[in-house]
Amino acid sequence: MTRAQRLDRLPLRDELKGQEPYGAPQLTVKAMLNVNETTYDVPADVVDAITKEVRAAAETLNRYPDREFTALREKLADFLNRDLPTPDLSAENIWAANGSNEVMQHILQAFAGPGRSVLAFPPTYSMYPLYARGTYSEYIAGTRSADFTQTPEDVAAQIRQHQPHVVILCSPNNPTGTALGLEVVEAAYDAATEGETMVVVDEAYGEFRQPGTASALTLLHGRPRLIVTRTMSKAFALAGGRLGYLAAAPEVTDALRLVRLPYHLSAVTQAAARAALDHAETLMANVERIKVQRDRIVTELQRMGLRPYPSDANFVLFGGLDDAHAAWQHLLEEGVLIREVSIPGHLRVTAGTEEETTAFLTALRNWLEETHGRDPR
Structure with a gap:
């Protein structure tokens, strides 16, 4: 057999x-x-810094890690603030997990689930339907134009048609590389607030944007249902470290605390990520x-x-x-x-x-x- x-x-x-x-x-x-x-x-200097931080963390591995990963959230907020005209993000706006995969899982566990739906727009990241399946959520495959771009009117219309509980906008999109203008995100958010929809903008490749392409981070203020996800796997060369994160309103991070497993970020992961952030330049x-x-x-x-x-x-x-x-x-x-x-x-x-x-x-x-x-x- x-x-x-x-x-x-x-x-x-x-x-x-x-x-x-x-x-x-x-x-x-x-x-x-x-x-x-x-x-x-x-x-080499980043390797040395990570080694030093992990060595220090190893001395206390008999204890559970900081459940709130406070120092890491502070450093992530500082990094994102560099990209904002008004640097107003704090640790309260940040959440992190073992790769952006787990970040997305937390989002769907909190806001999707049985009897709820998730809308994304293929061709896009192939894990989105798997996230939905893993959280017992209905997956809805939206559509794009022939050149893989998306317009504000079309995205908003599809949100109003399907009324999902979570909509995922991937920008820059994988596998097409296309980025969204902020007007698309704004239109999606306006349509989302007519129902019970959370808007997630997946910016896993955000650091590679062309000059003049703005981040959805600039839209967070006053939009409590908007979530912007990032990862340290790509720009930070930390794919093996497994650290994804998001920025959102503090009440969103409170919601994710309801579904996370205890001590989900190890002391070693936190140490490696902090060291990498110290060498962001x-x-x-x-x-x-x-x-x-x-x-x-x-x-x-x-x-x-x-x-x-x-x-x-x-x-x-x-x-x-x-x-x-x-x-x-x-x-x-x-x-x-x-x-x-x-x-x-x-x-x-x-x-x-x-x-x-x-x-x-x-x-x-x-x-x-x-x-x-x-x-x-």
């Missing part, structure tokens, strides 16, 4: 039967550009390098005759491929791993170091030459 057959014999929840676990391929190649990690190594320097490579990818893909989409993230979605899987396989054979997405003729690539970006562009150009019989330059 196979493991799958043995699994089928367990009294599993009906909605989990036949499902596959979430996960991208984890392969070791020279250029791993498929899950939007920061591919630069963590700088060093880590943000790598963000600027990544943005240069992202824009380079867009330019070079256009020269190849492909269709890259404008990106405010650390990745680029591109189309124009006759056989996206064949292109993906060729790149993998050349030591470059990128992401297959559920959009025909499209692939997504993370902007890595200059060397990794060159490896990707060279391998893709070679594939186009082989399959189209021409030099795509």
Whole structure:
């Protein structure tokens, strides 16, 4: 009997039967550009600082950690305030958990759940329906325009039509890289207040925004049903540290305290995150390098005759491929791993170091030459 057959014999929840676990391929190649990690190594001084903080935390691991992770919330508020014209966020506005996945889970546990619904707009982050399923919430798949953008009128109309309890706006959106104008968020919020809807703006890639693209953090004041989520996995090169967080009205963080598990953030996680925040300037320097490579990818893909989409993230979605899987396989054979997405003729690539970006562009150009019989330059 196979493991799958043995699994089928367990009294599993009906909605989990036949499902596959979430996960991208984890392969070791020279250029791993498929899950939007920061591919630069963590700088040595940041490693030293994290090691020092974790060493100190280890001395008290016989005790439970600070349940309120107060020092960490203060540092997260200080970091977000740097991006605000009026820096008025405090620890009372901040919540954190083990990755933005757990942050989203807390939000849905508090505001969605049985008999309630969650609205998102595919193509978008593929975990959203899984969050809904895990919290016994109905998932509603909204729609986007053909170029994956969203207008204030259309988003507001869909919220009024479906009347969800939670609506998730991903900006910059994964996998398309498109960012939302604040007028979209404002329209969504206005429509939400006509019912019982919380508005979540997922800004996991917010630090990579193009100049002039504003953050929804600027809209928090006076909007108690607005939540803006962030992560330290991307810009802070802390994907292995698992620290996600949000900013919202203090009453929202009070609501999340009702559903969190006791001492959900370990002392080690808190220590590592605090140390990384103390070195934010060093880590943000790598963000600027990544943005240069992202824009380079867009330019070079256009020269190849492909269709890259404008990106405010650390990745680029591109189309124009006759056989996206064949292109993906060729790149993998050349030591470059990128992401297959559920959009025909499209692939997504993370902007890595200059060397990794060159490896990707060279391998893709070679594939186009082989399959189209021409030099795509």
